[in-house]
Amino acid sequence: MDKVAEKVILVGVETEANYTQFEASMKELKNLTKTAQGEVVFSLTQKRPRVDSQTVIGKGKVEELVQLIDAYEADIVIFNHELTPRQNQLIVEAVGIKVIDRVQLILDIFAMRARSKEGKLQVELAQLNYLLPRLIGQGKQLSRLGGGIGTRGPGETKLESDRRHIRNKITAIKRELKEVTAHRERSRQKRQSSDIFQIGLIGYTNAGKSTILNLLTTAGAYSEDQLFATLDPLTKKWQLPQGMIVTLTDTVGFIQDLPTQLIEAFQSTLEESRNMDLLLHVVDASAEDRLQHEQTVVALLNDLGLEKVPVLTVYNKSDQIDDIDFVPTLFPNVLVSAKSTLGKEQLTRSVREIMMELLxxxxxxxxxxxxxxxxxxxxxxxxxxxxxxxxxxxxxxxxxxxxxxxxxxxxxx
Incomplete structure (x- = not known):
């Protein structure tokens, strides 16, 4: 029998600082909740110059939230803002049900999606680091509330146990990660010292990177229409029509306001991209906020020191747009549909042209x-x-x- 989806109320505050992307961000929060297997029953939004320092939404709205929780029989409240430990505690005391923020939600999805040992360790480390300062007052709430969204991964261990236990766990994970990372580094150097041309797939989450990997390599990577479908870098061989073998590495999708904990946690995953000969930046050409997605990825590439790696922008999902009205913003680029064989030919041709410039x-x-x-x-x-x-x-x-x-x-x- 399928587990009943948790009923979720989303909360967001439109401020002077975030009004330009507020709507897109709330929509994304809804998609993230769906990915975490929650059912959004209501979205409570509010406009104010800045968030309330104590409860984010202020006293009046908290009362309204309590009534909404009763009316919709909600199980969990998810805020579209990073909550401080104090804010989280005050809101929980006021509403009496589980309260998490956007960062915890993303960490939770990462915990669901991680497949490799390294991926799981990285998520766990990020979760524990995030939970450590938030342990005050969480004991009663967590033991009473049991599992569900926001408690996957280490969240299901006894979080009310003392901080020393968590600190020890963090130290142990860091040690284990060092070993796993060293092993990955050895494999990477092996690949580097060979004559193999390496291509990395990057892009905003859900742009179609895994679909493109499958199209070119018949890799069978997980490519559902979900946010963060891929978490562990997956490297596959791709044989070009002339016979040359290159490697294609799929990486984790980027997202607006990707929590810093995650950038740190997935540093080694993204490190893979640093040694690539070419990056394919996959963009969903049909996305409403395509420009925002592009800017997010380009900014993150710069943050990660990848601006020197050559990039070919692959505008994907051309079957969902009107080609005539489409105006590309990043160059060089190619417009394809990863669902068609013609798309495969166009992409292969463009990659080959870029390779001839680089080799x-x-x-x-x-x-x-x-x-x-x-x-x-x-x-x-x-x-x-x-x-x-x-x-x-x-x-x-x-x-x-x-x-x-x-x-x-x-x-x-």
Whole structure:
């Protein structure tokens, strides 16, 4: 039998600081709640110059919230603002049910989605760090309220147990993460020292990165229409039509106001992107707030020190828009639908063109008795042409390869 969805009341305050993206942010909160398997029964919004320092919404609105909770038999209240430990405590005392904020909701979804050991450890670390200062007064509330949204992952352990227990847990997780990260670093260096061209997929959450990964590599990555469908970096091989093998790495989706705890927690996940030869920035061309999504990703790339990595913007979901009215804002770009084979051809062609700009051209003669070398070149370089020269008894090949690859080094020697 399916678990009954928790009834959720969303609360948001439109202020002088957030009015431009307030509506989009509330809509996103609703989608996040749906992803966390909650049912939004009411959205309580309010306009004020700034949030109330004690309860975010002020005394009158808190009373209204209490009545709404009774009327809708709500199980949980989710605020679209990061609550301080004190605010959280005061609101809980006033409303008598579970209260979480946007950050906890996102952490909760991450806890649901994480698959790999590293992903799970990172989420747990972020959750524990967030919960530590919020333990005061939570004991009674948590033991009474049991599981559900906002308590997945470590939330289900006895949070009322003393802080020392949580601090010890944080130290243990950090130690374990160090080992896991070192292992990932070794695999990454192995990939780097090889001649393989590495491509990373980045973009706002739900833009279609996993769908594109599946389209190009038949990877079978989880690609539902949900926020944060992918949490663990997934690297797959993609063989280009000419035979060259490149790797494609799917990363976690970015989101407006991504909690700093998460950027820290997923540093190593995003670190993957730093060593890429090319990033494909996937944008949902049909999204109402597309520009906001683009700006969020570009700003985060700069924050993470990735602005030097070449980027090709892939405007996805062209089947859901009118191509004629579409005006791209980021360059270079390609407009595709990941649901069509034509989309695959267009994207492959654009990637190939960018690769030719990034790689170094070569021209070589390979004797016929070195067939193995020719097949290696087909797999590891972008081979443009190979012609058999009878007089030389050799193949004359032209193509492009990575600057530090053995093919280019052999030419320089």
């Amino acid at each position: 170094v051209p070569y021209e070589l003669d390979i004797p016929t008795n070195q067939g193995q070398q020719l097949s290696d070149m087909t797999r590891h370089t972008l081979l443009l042409s190979e012609t058999f020269e009878e007089s030389e008894n050799a193949y004359h090949v032209k193509g492009f390869a990575k600057k530090n690859s053995k093919w280019i080094r052999s030419l320089e020697e």
